[in-house]
Amino acid sequence: MTRNAVLAEQRPAVPRGLAPEIVPLGYLIVEILAFLDGLEDRTGTNLADLKTLRAAGDRISRAIAEVGADMQRLSAAAQETERTAAGKLESISANADRFRRLGEWGTGISSRTYDLERVLHEVVGANSQIARIARQVNILAVNASIEAARAGDAGRGFAIVAEAINELSRKTAEAAGGISNSIESLDDWTRAMRDDSERYAADFEAGIAGADETSRVVRAIAEEMTRARTSIAAVEKSMNALDADNQTAQPIYDAIGATAQAVATEVHQARERASRMMDTCETLLQRAVSQEDDGPDHRFIAHVRRMAARVQQAMSAGLAGGLISRADLFTFDYVPIPGSNPVQHETPFARFTDHTVQALLEEALNFDPAVIFCAICDRNGYIPTHNLKFSHPPGPDPAWNTAHCRNRRIFSDRAGRKAGANRAPFLLQVYRRDMGAEGFVMMKDISVPITIEGRHWGGLRMGYRETSAR
Structure with a gap:
């Protein structure tokens, strides 16, 4: 045994x-x-x-x-x-x-x-x-x-x-x-x-x-x-x-x-x-979800794991095709973007992920009406590429930017840190999402690790509202 x-x-x-x-x-x-x-x-x-x-x-x-x-x-x-x-x-x-x-x-x-x-x-x-x-x-x-x-x-x-x-x-x-x-x-x-x-x-x-x-x-x-x-x-x-x-x-x-x-x-x-x-x-939640045969979150977990595999495959293919070097893909240097508030950052791999995974992230939104977002994050909680509806150019209002300009940002909150660092098959979290002028929204967050050529890069995150309310 x-x-x-x-x-x-x-x-x-x-x-x-x-x-x-x-x-x-x-x-x-x-x-x-x-x-x-x-x-x-x-x-x-x-x-x-x-x-x-x-x-x-x-x-x-x-x-x-x-x-x-x-x-x-x-x-x-x-x-x-x-x-x-x-x-x-x-x-x-x-x-x-x-x-x-x-x-x-x-x-x-x-x-x-x-x-x-x-x-x-x-x-x-x-x-x-x-x-x-x-x-x-x-x-x-x-x-x-x-x-x-x-x-x-x-x-x-x-x-x-x-x-x-x-x-x-x-x-x-x-x-x-x-x-x-x-x-x-x-x-x-x-x-x-x-x-x-x-x-x-x-x-x-x-x-x-x-x-x-x-x-x-x-x-x-x-x-x-x-x-x-x-x-x-x-x-x-x-x-x-x-x-x-x-x-x-x-x-x-x-x-x-x-x-x-x-x-x-x-x-x-x-x-x-x-x-x-x-x-x-x-x-307890992780153990309960892992050991239950079925539940309201299982289909979301399965969907995120499938999407993570596709994202991982697309990024690996881009690396193999010479769209980015391994050094740039794993260079976690964050350069602040002038005039952005909250602060956004550029990295050597942000444009690469925009090119390779943006379409997949948009497709993930069609899975269920409860889904709010789907984005990738590196191991430090940095989100280079987000859904288009959360990737607007920043304006003069920080509250509006908080809700609508969420790409190129480092989320160092508890959920963001754990999602980027997670190496388990999946991680289910509950958290308050800051939506700027709209206030905070309670939701669930599933993250699945992304590994490129055997090296942990980050994870795929999906946030959705409580399905029992539907």
């Missing part, structure tokens, strides 16, 4: 009709796996976001500390500047007041020169009167001297008095002349000073306005410095409060991060367990 026969005898019998009972369980597990996949993706994203948030919190803490230190230094500098500036501002204000008084004095010179000129005119008038009196006295003195000379000895004393009066009138005349000259010089100086004061009056007035503006600016500077110091103190207080809040938030970040990490770990573990459940369910 062969080893397989012994194992067959030892293997527990599978009740007839068990496969239809296993399939709904498979669908349920697939749904759970899809949910856990999405949840794992979201928890991974959340962990990354929390890591980013935590890093941002650390940067904020450092920034708060740096700003707080800067604010303390700025506050101290502001206080010292305010104290120093107070004295300087007082000095500036005092100088402005002095300049204002000087300007007021300067603008008043013109009016005072008019007063001085008026007084000088009065002095000139009085001096002229004195000069006239002096001349009259001189004439009287001369006349007295003449009369004294006529009187002889009797008029000698009178002659002496007349001489003295004449001398006095002479000196008075000289003094009046000197005063007149001085007054003329003073009058010239007064007019010059008045002209200068009038010429500089606008400057003096501008100086007064400037002094007033300086005083106003000085007061405004003092007020602004006080407000600045007050604002700095308020900002420093706010930064201290922010630092306290941030310090309070740090343990919360840590707790959320720890919880999220624990949830992510548990989700991953749950997904691993669900994946093992799916493996077990598929193993």
Whole structure:
């Protein structure tokens, strides 16, 4: 007895009709796996976001500390500047007041020169009167001297008095002349000073306005410095409060991060367990289908195996006929196609499979209305050639492309990987097919390996809806 026969005898019998009972369980597990996949993706994203948030919190803490230190230094500098500036501002204000008084004095010179000129005119008038009196006295003195000379000895004393009066009138005349000259010089100086004061009056007035503006600016500077110091103190207080809040938030970040990490770990573990459940369910389904004499999937399995043999024969014939080299057929290099979304790839054998198996894939669709697709995939899940209805040129809408541009794509999902790697006579899977804008479709997938010249190349995949619903 062969080893397989012994194992067959030892293997527990599978009740007839068990496969239809296993399939709904498979669908349920697939749904759970899809949910856990999405949840794992979201928890991974959340962990990354929390890591980013935590890093941002650390940067904020450092920034708060740096700003707080800067604010303390700025506050101290502001206080010292305010104290120093107070004295300087007082000095500036005092100088402005002095300049204002000087300007007021300067603008008043013109009016005072008019007063001085008026007084000088009065002095000139009085001096002229004195000069006239002096001349009259001189004439009287001369006349007295003449009369004294006529009187002889009797008029000698009178002659002496007349001489003295004449001398006095002479000196008075000289003094009046000197005063007149001085007054003329003073009058010239007064007019010059008045002209200068009038010429500089606008400057003096501008100086007064400037002094007033300086005083106003000085007061405004003092007020602004006080407000600045007050604002700095308020900002420093706010930064201290922010630092306290941030310090309070740090343990919360840590707790959320720890919880999220624990949830992510548990989700991953749950997904691993669900994946093992799916493996077990598929193993049971595979055994049930293999050992049952008949069932809803048997005719599909038989059809896919026949089509796989024809595909394998066509590819082998093309290789033998020189349509492609063995090296190119087994070169699994994937070059992204620019602008495709989802990303499509070219390979050395894609055009060859289009030429050799496209017609066979279209023929396979006519087997049963439940059949959705039939495509070949290499050992890595890459589908070079698909049905024409799923092989449209990509457009700008990724959702539409997902459903209608499925050739030249690598399907690295669980079903795609297992279909490409399968070397058993057949593999029956249940899975959710992403149809883009149409959503996900639950279906069965049968894959049969394709071997070229004794070397495993990939497989033929056929997807179809549940036949019991027909």
